[in-house]
Amino acid sequence: MKVAIPSEGPSLKSSISRRLGTGVYFFLADLEAEILECVECPFSEGNQSLGVQAVVFILGHDVDVLLTGYCSPAIRGHLENNGVKVYSGLSGSVGELLEEYKRGRLEKGQAQGQDKVALGKGVGWTNIKNAALRTRRQISSMLPIMAGVVLLVGLFNGFVSKEFVASVFSGNVILDTFLGAWVGSVFAGNPINSYVIGGELLKQGVSLFAVTAFMLTWSTVGLVQLPAEMSALGQRFAILRNVVCFVLSFPIAMATVFILNRFFDGSP
Amino acid sequence: MVQFFSKSEGHPRMKSGGLFAIGVMLLYAILFALCPEKTLLALKASIKVAVSLGAPLLLVSVVLFLANCFIRPAQVGTLLGSHVGVRGILFALFAGILSAGPIFAWYPLLKELKQQGAGEATIAVFLYNRAVKPFLLPVMVTYYGWHYVVVLTVLMLLGSIVLGYIVQLLALSRRNA
Numbered sequence: 001m002k003v004a005i006p007s008e009g010p011s012l013k014s015s016i017s018r019r020l021g022t023g024v025y026f027f028l029a030d031l032e033a034e035i036l037e038c039v040e041c042p043f044s045e046g047n048q049s050l051g052v053q054a055v056v057f058i059l060g061h062d063v064d065v066l067l068t069g070y071c072s073p074a075i076r077g078h079l080e081n082n083g084v085k086v087y088s089g090l091s092g093s094v095g096e097l098l099e100e101y102k103r104g105r106l107e108k109g110q111a112q113g114q115d116k117v118a119l120g121k122g123v124g125w126t127n128i129k130n131a132a133l134r135t136r137r138q139i140s141s142m143l144p145i146m147a148g149v150v151l152l153v154g155l156f157n158g159f160v161s162k163e164f165v166a167s168v169f170s171g172n173v174i175l176d177t178f179l180g181a182w183v184g185s186v187f188a189g190n191p192i193n194s195y196v197i198g199g200e201l202l203k204q205g206v207s208l209f210a211v212t213a214f215m216l217t218w219s220t221v222g223l224v225q226l227p228a229e230m231s232a233l234g235q236r237f238a239i240l241r242n243v244v245c246f247v248l249s250f251p252i253a254m255a256t257v258f259i260l261n262r263f264f265d266g267s268p
Numbered sequence: 269m270v271q272f273f274s275k276s277e278g279h280p281r282m283k284s285g286g287l288f289a290i291g292v293m294l295l296y297a298i299l300f301a302l303c304p305e306k307t308l309l310a311l312k313a314s315i316k317v318a319v320s321l322g323a324p325l326l327l328v329s330v331v332l333f334l335a336n337c338f339i340r341p342a343q344v345g346t347l348l349g350s351h352v353g354v355r356g357i358l359f360a361l362f363a364g365i366l367s368a369g370p371i372f373a374w375y376p377l378l379k380e381l382k383q384q385g386a387g388e389a390t391i392a393v394f395l396y397n398r399a400v401k402p403f404l405l406p407v408m409v410t411y412y413g414w415h416y417v418v419v420l421t422v423l424m425l426l427g428s429i430v431l432g433y434i435v436q437l438l439a440l441s442r443r444n445a
Contacts, residue, residue, distance in 0.1 A: 131336035138336075139329055148289040150321070151296065154314025158306050159299075192328075192404050196317065199411030212420065219399035225371055232375035233382060233391065236442075237435075241392050244434050252423045256416070259423075264415040 001031040003101060004063040005094050006054070010038050012095030015130055018069040020088070021054040027094050028061055031102065051075040058084060067097050067106070092126045142190055149193045153200045160204075169206050173254070180210030181249045184217030185242075186224070194218035208260075212253035220245040324406035331403040335366075357432050360390040361425065364397025371398065388439050389432035396428035 006023030007014045017023025029036045041057075055078045058066060063084055071079075071088035079086050087106050090097055100106055169176045184194065198211040221242050222229065229238040300307040367374065378391055400421055408417050 128337060131333055134336045135329060135333040138332055139325075144286045144289045146321075147318075148292040150317050151289070151292045151311075151314045153317050154310040154312070155292075155295065155299070155307075157313040158310025191399060191401055192407050195404070195408045195411055196321070200317070202411070216399070216424070220396055222371065228375060229371075232379040237388050237391075240435060240438060241395065241431070244392075244431050245396060248427050248431060252420075252427045255423055256420050259419050260416060264419075 001065065002061065002063050003029045003031060003065045003067060003098065004058055004061065005029070005067045005097060006041070006069075007038070007094045010040075012098075013093050015133065016067065016069055016090055016092060016094055016097055018091070020066075020068045020071045020075060021051040026057065027098070028063070029098055052078075055079060065101070067101060091130060096126070142192065145189060146193060146196070149196055153196060156200065157204075169210055171207070173207065173209050176207045176210040177213045177250055177253050180206070180212070180214035180253075181217045181221075181246060184214040184249075185221040185246055187218055189218075191215070191219040208257050209253050212256050213249045216249040216252055217246060220249070320410065321407065324410045327406040328403055331406075335403060356387065356390050357393050357429060360393040360432075361397050361428060364394040364428070365400045365402065367394070367398055371395070374398075387436065389436035392435040393428045393432040396431050397425070400424050400428075 005027040006017035006020055007025045007027055008017055008023055009015070010025050012027075014025070024041055025038050026041060027036065027038050051072060052075075055075055058079060059082050065085045065087065066079060067087045067090055069088065069090060071086055076086050076088065087101070090106075092100075097106075169179065187194075194215045198215045201214070202208065202211050223242070226238060226242060229241075296307060296311065299310075378386075378394070382388070382391060405417060412420075
């Protein structure tokens with residue numbers, strides 16, 4: 001009996017992967033032979049989806065049982081058709097789950113894989129611990145780029161004069177909004193960085209139209225990730241979505257500033 | 269907040285973020301050698317910005333933690349793939365708001381949902397609403413104030429529905445052509 005568990009780390013204390021195919025490691029436990037091995041996920045980014053690559057990996061290792069977080073119905077179907085019993089919608093550490101499985105404590109309902117968990121249910125100590133770990137990881141993954149952005153903002157303030165910024169942004173609403181939208185489209189990343197950069201641009205005298213369009217396109221248009229989006233969702237869809245988002249940034253930016261001026265105190 | 273991690277989006281992402289920060293520090297070192305006074309002024313300005321971000325970031329951490337306690341990825345996947353029509357659009361809207369993490373990590377799920385019949389409008393609405401981030405609002409409010417944040421957020425939500433409508437219209441006209 002071989003049990004596979006996708007994991008986010010190489011230790012038994014590591015959390016189970018929240019979604020099949022996105023884990024960094026795979027634990028393979030042979031319960032009869034009492035052999036436990038941890039292998040690094042051999043998946044690579046490519047045209048094939050990570051879920052499909054996970055199926056290939058699992059079937060290639062003669063796995064009988066899979067314990068995982070979210071598993072899509074299509075992937076579950078492939079696995080179950082090939083004789084793999086799937087326990088999904090799980091959370092917790094690899095060691096705990098393996099122990100639970102060995103003691104027969106994982107319920108059949110989980111094997112049938114209705115991954116629906118009602119909001120607010122199941123917030124036990126393990127979940128709180130996992131939530132804290134996830135939060136730490138999310139914040140720490142944001143921090144290096146944010147630190148770089150904050151340092152760049154300092155350089156911008158120190159070296160770029162307000163006169164220069166004023167010369168780039170002409171004061172023409174349409175042109176400034178276009179420029180803001182264009183710059184936002186080229187850059188990408190966590191929206192929080194666009195708030196910081198936009199806020200500093202505002203202090204430098206750039207119009208709120210341009211800053212709003214910049215923040216909008218920063219997070220809705222992605223020229224950098226366009227190839228990946230085209231590969232996943234189709235060329236026509238990806239181009240159409242990005243173009244419409246770019247165009248939409250104009251009326252939204254203008255309406256935002258108009259409403260602020262008309263009904264509130266105006267600029268922030 | 270719901271976040272899908274993948275091998276390519278986890279550690280390497282952190283590494284690239286670290287490299288970016290180190291690159292900027294190197295730029296500081298070079299500029300300090302050339303123009304020490306202005307560079308020190310720039311550093312002071314950066315510290316000021318960093319200090320002003322401290323409290324909002326703390327609040328962001330608390331909101332993120334609470335969201336991580338109560339929301340699971342399976343729920344977002346369910347919201348996104350199981351409804352059609354107006355309900356589908358509304359569910360996609362909420363799923364987009366609740367989702368987090370790098371967009372690359374969501375592409376495999378979206379691709380799979382599309383192959384299973386999820387509409388292009390639904391996916392477009394989901395992707396647009398990834399820009400609406402309630403847990404980042406403390407930082408946005410610090411810079412722009414409540415009025416601006418509320419107005420922009422409402423307009424973005426409406427904009428996402430317009431986007432879905434346009435994408436749907438174009439998809440229909442393509443099918444009819």
